[in-house]
Amino acid sequence: MENRKDREHRSGCPINLSLETLGDSWSLLIIRDLMFGNARHFRELLRSEEGISSNILADRLKKLVAQGIITSADDPTHKQKTIYSLTEMGIALVPVLVQLGGWGRKFLPASDELTIRIEVLQQGGPPMWDEFMDELRHIHLDQNAGRRPNTKGPSVHERLAAAYDSLIASKQRTPRR
Amino acid sequence: MENRKDREHRSGCPINLSLETLGDSWSLLIIRDLMFGNARHFRELLRSEEGISSNILADRLKKLVAQGIITSADDPTHKQKTIYSLTEMGIALVPVLVQLGGWGRKFLPASDELTIRIEVLQQGGPPMWDEFMDELRHIHLDQNAGRRPNTKGPSVHERLAAAYDSLIASKQRTPRR
Numbered sequence: 001m002e003n004r005k006d007r008e009h010r011s012g013c014p015i016n017l018s019l020e021t022l023g024d025s026w027s028l029l030i031i032r033d034l035m036f037g038n039a040r041h042f043r044e045l046l047r048s049e050e051g052i053s054s055n056i057l058a059d060r061l062k063k064l065v066a067q068g069i070i071t072s073a074d075d076p077t078h079k080q081k082t083i084y085s086l087t088e089m090g091i092a093l094v095p096v097l098v099q100l101g102g103w104g105r106k107f108l109p110a111s112d113e114l115t116i117r118i119e120v121l122q123q124g125g126p127p128m129w130d131e132f133m134d135e136l137r138h139i140h141l142d143q144n145a146g147r148r149p150n151t152k153g154p155s156v157h158e159r160l161a162a163a164y165d166s167l168i169a170s171k172q173r174t175p176r177r
Numbered sequence: 178m179e180n181r182k183d184r185e186h187r188s189g190c191p192i193n194l195s196l197e198t199l200g201d202s203w204s205l206l207i208i209r210d211l212m213f214g215n216a217r218h219f220r221e222l223l224r225s226e227e228g229i230s231s232n233i234l235a236d237r238l239k240k241l242v243a244q245g246i247i248t249s250a251d252d253p254t255h256k257q258k259t260i261y262s263l264t265e266m267g268i269a270l271v272p273v274l275v276q277l278g279g280w281g282r283k284f285l286p287a288s289d290e291l292t293i294r295i296e297v298l299q300q301g302g303p304p305m306w307d308e309f310m311d312e313l314r315h316i317h318l319d320q321n322a323g324r325r326p327n328t329k330g331p332s333v334h335e336r337l338a339a340a341y342d343s344l345i346a347s348k349q350r351t352p353r354r
Contacts, residue, residue, distance in 0.1 A: 011226035012288030014281030019202035104191030111189030
C-alpha cells in the first residue's frame with residue numbers, strides 16, 4: 001500500500017507484523033521459558049520440554065536480540081556465561097502468551113501440570129497480568145524497576161509456583177490407575 | 178513426560194500446542210481475513226495484503242478444516258463455490274488476534290489504516306471481544322446462534338467499519354506532504 005512504512009514487511013497489518021517478527025513457534029517457546037520458567041542461560045533454555053536443538057536455539061536467541069525482544073549480557077555471577085533478559089517489548093508478550101495458552105487449554109490435549117499456571121493467569125485476568133509484567137520488569141530490566149517481590153503478600157510468580165506444587169502434591173496423593 | 182496425553186505433540190504445554198496447531202503465520206492470517214475481512218471464498222482470501230500463493234492457501238485451508246478451526250461447505254448462493262466458516266474453535270481466537278495485533282501496533286511499524294480496528298477492539302476490551310465473537314457466531318455458525326445484528330445500536334462489525342471509514346476520510350481531507 002502507498003502508506004506502507006517498511007518495505008521489508010509483507011504488509012503493515014499489526015497482526016501480520018507480529019507474526020512475521022515472532023517467526024516460527026520456537027521464538028515464542030524461548031520467550032515462554034524466559035517468562036514463566038525463569039530460564040536465563042543457554043543450557044536451561046536447551047532443556048525445554050519440546051527438545052529444541054542447540055543450533056535452532058542459538059539462531060533464535062540471536063534473532064530475538066536483534067529484534068529487541070531480549071538482551072544478552074555477561075552474567076556477573078557465572079564466569080563465561082551469558083544471561084538473557086526480556087526487554088519491555090518481550091515482557092509485553094505476557095497477554096499474547098496467556099491468550100494463546102488459554103486457547104490451547106480449551107481446545108487441545110494439554111497436560112494438567114503444564115496448564116495450571118495459564119489457568120491461574122486466566123482467572124486473575126488483566127490486573128494479574130499487569131502485576132506479573134511488573135515483576136518481570138523487576139527481574140529482567142533493573143532491580144529498581146517494577147514491583148519488588150514480597151511487598152504485599154505473595155507475588156504472582158509465587159502464586160503460580162504454589163498452584164503448580166499443590167497440583168503435583170494432589171496427584172501424588174491420588175495414585176494413577 | 179509420563180502424563181503426556183498425545184504422543185503426536187512435542188509437549189502437552191498449552192502454549193506449545195497452540196503454536197503447533199496454528200503452524201506458520203499463514204494460518205492465522207487466513208483466520209484474520211475470515212474474522213475481520215469477512216472473506217469467505219477462496220478468491221477473496223487469495224486477495225490478502227500479504228500476497229499468499231494459491232497453493233499455500235489451498236494447503237492451509239485443508240489443514241484448518243482438518244483441525245476443526247474452520248469448516249467448508251457448498252455456498253448455496255454461488256454455484257461451484259465453496260464457502261468457509263469459522264467454528265467455535267476459530268471464533269475463540271479473537272482475543273489471541275487482538276493481543277497479537279495490539280503488540281504489533283505498539284512495537285512494530287504498523288500502518289494506520291490496518292491498525293484502526295485493533296485499536297478500537299483494544300479500547301473496547303473483553304466485553305467488546307465477547308460481543309464481536311457473538312456476532313461471528315451469528316454469521317459463521319448458524320443464523321440463529323449468537324447476537325442478531327442491529328438489535329441494540331450498531332454492531333461491533335459496524336463500529337469497526339465506521340472507525341476505518343472515518344480514518345480514511347480524515348486522510349483524504351489532509352493532503353500528504
